[in-house]
Amino acid sequence: MDWINLEGKDPTKIYEVSDATDEPIDIYRERYKADPPQFFEPKLNRYYTNAIIEMEDNSSLLVFGSGHPKVMNHLPNACPNIGKMGCVDFMVEAGDGLDNHISYYNIDILKEDLPTGYDYIFTSHTLEHFTRDQLLNIVMPRLQKAAGKAVVAVVPYGEAWGDEPSHKCRFWINDELSAMASKYKIILQGHELVLWIG
Numbered sequence: 001m002d003w004i005n006l007e008g009k010d011p012t013k014i015y016e017v018s019d020a021t022d023e024p025i026d027i028y029r030e031r032y033k034a035d036p037p038q039f040f041e042p043k044l045n046r047y048y049t050n051a052i053i054e055m056e057d058n059s060s061l062l063v064f065g066s067g068h069p070k071v072m073n074h075l076p077n078a079c080p081n082i083g084k085m086g087c088v089d090f091m092v093e094a095g096d097g098l099d100n101h102i103s104y105y106n107i108d109i110l111k112e113d114l115p116t117g118y119d120y121i122f123t124s125h126t127l128e129h130f131t132r133d134q135l136l137n138i139v140m141p142r143l144q145k146a147a148g149k150a151v152v153a154v155v156p157y158g159e160a161w162g163d164e165p166s167h168k169c170r171f172w173i174n175d176e177l178s179a180m181a182s183k184y185k186i187i188l189q190g191h192e193l194v195l196w197i198g
Contacts, residue, residue: 001050003183003196011179012172014132020168023129025091032093036070044071044078047124050187051152051194052079055120060084062118064109064143065126069097076102088114109139114146120198121147124154127177128167135169136176140197144180150198153177157186157193 055061059082066072066087072094076085086103087094095104105115110130114121121143130139143151155171156162162170171177171193173184181195 160191
C-alpha cells in the first residue's frame with residue numbers, strides 16, 4: 001500500500017479508554033524469558049515492507065518498546081537497510097539474550113530521555129499503553145527529540161485490539177497523534193495504522 005499524505009486538518013482529541021489497566025509486568029517478564037511467539041517473521045516482514053524499507057541504507061534504528069529479545073535478534077536480517085541498531089524497553093528482561101551488536105537501554109520514558117545518535121525510531125504496539133497526557137506531553141516529545149530523521153509508529157487502528165485491558169488510547173487518522181505525521185498507511189486488513197512522524 002502506498003503512503004497517504006495527511007492534509008493538516010484540525011485534529012480530534014485522542015480517544016482515551018476510561019477503564020484501562022496498567023501493563024501486567026509479571027506476564028511480560030515470563031513472556032520474554034520463554035521462546036518467542038511463533039510466526040513473528042511475517043510481522044517483521046510486514047513492518048519492513050510497509051515502513052522500514054523507506055529508511056535510508058545503513059540507517060541507524062532505535063526500537064522503542066522492543067519486547068522479546070529473540071525477535072529483535074531477527075530484525076537486522078529482516079531489514080537489510082539497517083546498520084546500527086538499539087533497543088529500548090522498560091523491562092530488564094527485554095535485553096536478556098540480545099545479540100552483542102545490538103545496544104540495549106533499560107529506560108522508562110516517563111522518567112528519562114532516550115539515547116540520541118539514531119536516525120530513526122521505530123515503535124510497534126507500544127504507544128497505546130500510555131495515556132493521552134503522557135503521549136502528548138512526555139512520550140512523543142522525547143521520541144521526536146531522540147530521532148535524527150523520523151519516528152515511525154505502528155499502532156492499533158480504531159477498535160482493533162479493543163479488548164486489550166492495558167490499551168489506554170485508541171487511534172484514528174484524524175486525531176492528535178496522526179496530526180504529528182506527514183503521511184500514513186493502514187495495513188493488516190485495516191487493523192494497524194502506520195505513522196511517519198518527521
